[in-house]
Amino acid sequence: MDVKTAFLNGKLGEEIYMKQPEGFSAPGQGKKVCKSVKSLHGLKQALKQWHEKFDNTMMSKGFKINECDKCVYVKDTENGYVIVCLYVDDMHIVGSDDKMIKSTKDMLKSRFGMKDMGPADVLLGMKISKTSNELILSQSYYIDMILKKFNKNDSGISRTPVDINLHLSKNKGESVSQLEYSRVIGSLMYLTSCTRSDIANAVNKLSRYTSNPGTYHWKGIVRVLKYLLFTRNYGLHYIRYPTVLEGYIDANWISDMKD
Numbered sequence: 360m361d362v363k364t365a366f367l368n369g370k371l372g373e374e375i376y377m378k379q380p381e382g383f384s385a386p387g388q389g390k391k392v393c394k395s396v397k398s399l400h401g402l403k404q405a406l407k408q409w410h411e412k413f414d415n416t417m418m419s420k421g422f423k424i425n426e427c428d429k430c431v432y433v434k435d436t437e438n439g440y441v442i443v444c445l446y447v448d449d450m451h452i453v454g455s456d457d458k459m460i461k462s463t464k465d466m467l468k469s470r471f472g473m474k475d476m477g478p479a480d481v482l483l484g485m486k487i488s489k490t491s492n493e494l495i496l497s498q499s500y501y502i503d504m505i506l507k508k509f510n511k512n513d514s515g516i517s518r519t520p521v522d523i524n525l526h527l528s529k530n531k532g533e534s535v536s537q538l539e540y541s542r543v544i545g546s547l548m549y550l551t552s553c554t555r556s557d558i559a560n561a562v563n564k565l566s567r568y569t570s571n572p573g574t575y576h577w578k579g580i581v582r583v584l585k586y587l588l589f590t591r592n593y594g595l596h597y598i599r600y601p602t603v604l605e606g607y608i609d610a611n612w613i614s615d616m617k618d
Contacts, residue, residue: 360464363472365448369398369408406447413445416470434459451482485553486594496554497594502587505550509543510584517585520561522578527564530573540572543580550587554595558583 362368375395379385398408414424417432422443425431432443439456441463450467454460467473479487481500488495547562561583568576 360450361474361476362448366398366400366405366409368412368471371398420466451479492599494597495594498554499591502591505546506588515585516589517582520558520583520586522582530571534571535573541569544569
């Protein structure tokens with residue numbers, strides 16, 4: 360669901376004045392200012408006031424705020440549970456009972472101007488695919504955007520995200536496209552935090568040289584991009600069983616002098 364003009368729902372705790380909008384000034388009253396009676400997009404406190412209003416609304420209806428993520432609201436009853444995840448003015452609603460989900464939607468519609476987007480298909484750049492016993496989160500579309508923006512017309516692929524023979528160190532020479540380097544690192548970090556934890560180690564190491572990247576650091580970036588081209592359809596697969604997540608690691612402490 361999407362909240363229409365979300366920030367207008369927040370109540371201001373202080374007096375805020377603004378210049379008259381261009382083209383809407385009253386004749387002969389051009390030197391006067393407007394007093395805001397509601398929170399507006401662009402105010403420093405707008406997001407805080409909106410979130411406070413939403414908090415109070417959810418808690419008044421029996422929802423509890425998740426202690427680990429303050430934007431997640433949970434309601435657990437004998438009939439089932441419902442979870443509301445809020446991201447600014449977009450929300451994702453999941454639950455174990457259709458009636459609870461519907462009643463939650465109806466409650467939100469009665470309090471705010473809402474738009475029901477239907478079953479979740481894409482959420483914050485993540486593609487949601489469902490089968491009878493599996494849920495898949497992937498970001499192939501986001502990866503295509505990154506490759507189009509930063510990898511240009513390079514069609515080469517790599518089967519691993521790191522070249523073990525490429526030893527990175529601090530660049531003592533002139534910086535090479537520092538701003539562009541920072542942008543691609545930011546894009547890769549978002550990808551890592553959502554669905555592609557397999558590039559986390561590579562991105563972590565490359566991000567250490569954001570302030571002054573050199574030619575070798577860019578080779579590391581290109582390697583990750585080529586790996587993403589090869590694995591663009593990779594994603595997180597959630598199945599009902601088993602419930603245990605297993606991981607394996609090979610730590611070579613002898614040859615890795617830096618770490």
